Amino acid sequence: VGIARDVTDRRKVEEELARANAGLRSEVEQRREIEARLQSSEVRFRAIVEASPVPLCIISMPYGETFYTNEPLRALFGLDPRNGVINNVFDLYLDTAERDRLVEHLRQEGSFRNTEVHFRKPDGTTFWAMATARVARYDDAPAIYLGLNDITERKRIEQELFESREQLREVSAYMEAIREQERKRIAMEIHDELGQLLTALKMDVSLLKMRLSGDPDVVKKTDDMRELVEKTIWMVRNVANHLRPAALNFGIVSALEWLVEDFGRRNSIPCQLRINGREPVLPDAHATAVFRIVQASLTNVARHAGATRADVTLTHTETALDLHVSDDGRGFDQEAVRKSHSYGVLGMSERARLIGGSLLIDSAPGMGTSVSIHIPLESESLS
Structure with a gap:
């Protein structure tokens, strides 16, 4: 058993x-x-x-040692397509701070897409690439799968366009400065030369009236001539002021006071000027730019707003100069104006930019309009 x-x-x-x-x-x-x-x-x-025609590589996370590169990537970095070796991709980032930021982003988010990166080739030349990356595993270790797209030519074209735009802005600023100088010269000649001639003519007419006082018809004619000369003098002064207000020679506040008074008188729209803080002392170019922006804003109020009142507020602090022009009119659709490429708005924005400031327009149909200019004091020698 x-x-x-x-x-x-x-x-x-x-x-x-x-x-x-x-x-x-x-x-x-x-x-x-x-x-x-x-x-x-x-x-x-x-x-x-x-x-794949796309340059691709696999690198260690977070140190950048190269595990794998394909032929397009080796060619992109100017290496032998078959035998070229990149030991560490991170060493080829031109901006190390940007590299560290991207690595930290990968730590937090695990991926990024379509990010512009500036690389340096082993021979010292540089190029721009659009990078897309994600974190995954490679041989049981965390790794970065990185794809690149060469955008050097696009960046070159963008730089040329930027430089061209800056040159156009410089030319525009130069032409505007020339126009302002010409306005100033013409205004002074009209005010001084023509004004003096008309004043002399007025005195001559008065003397003529005294000598011909015995003839009522001649006296009446000389009175009419005197009145006509006075109207002409007023018109000459008005033209000169609109070319360039003489008040600008006494500061931006004096110029705005004249502008607000002239606006109210011409358009029968109440307009009030408020000054907060001490009066700013601006260089002539800055005072002129601020004046022209306010002038354009009030012109738009008169032409398009249908407003019953307008307000101009100038605030001067230790850090900035702020100016607001507001009205209670019909307002407008800002998106429609942007699409129409309004030269008036573009002109005001460009004037503000040229003196280191920024312009903001706040408006909506039926809600009135506010135009704001902000000029940091550090941007220019304002006091």
């Missing part, structure tokens, strides 16, 4: 061993199958990546 039991137990053990061996063989076969699939997948991956 004991021998039979031993034989039975041995058979059970042998059967269990056989089942275990079969299970192990099955696991080994499955593992071999998985490894074969992985190997096949890696081959396919490499074939796809190598065939």
